[in-house]
Amino acid sequence: MAFPRKLKQMMMYIEGVGYAADTESVTLPDLARKFEAWRGGAMHRAVMIDLGSEDELNLEHSYGGPITAILGQFGIQDLSGLQLRFVGSYQDDESNTFHQCQITVRGRHQKIARGDQKPGEAGEFKVTTACTYYKEEWDGVVVIEDDPLNSFLIVDGVDLMAEHRANLGL
Secondary structure, three states: OOOOOEEEEEEEEEOOEEOOOOEEEEEOOOOOEEEEEEOOOOOOOOEEEEEEEOOOEEEEEEEOOOOHHHHOOOOOOOOOOEEEEEEEEEEEOOOOEEEEEEEEEEEEEEEEEOOOOOOOOOOOEEEEEEEEEEEEEEOOEEEEEEEHHHOEEEEOOEEOOHHHHHHHOO
């Protein structure tokens, strides 16, 4: 029997700067595909046709207080202007095995929510980053790499967009 991997420690890096003591929480981007029902003439039931990725990728990260370096990154114009990296250390308590997850994204800050600020309370400093690139690695192995600007989607070593790029001459 295998126990689930549980996040024990984490770290956020923005443009190579680590925010270990500042990072409160990270909400990783959802990975979603757009499917549409299709029922052809001789089919007795519809099947779902894959139309590609549907939703934008957003990374949400919260900190214990304001970080002026992040405020200074607000308004960057380049779509892929910033590199952010989440590193998580996961542990399986049954076997005492450790696993590293790294999620690297590129994008720009879409929203900085600061909420209520009250003396003697932690306050809020929550950042939403709109991502144009996503790469997820487990124990050094790339599992998913999604680069819509360059028309790459690699899942478990298979480039799902290679034939489309070839057909389009890209």
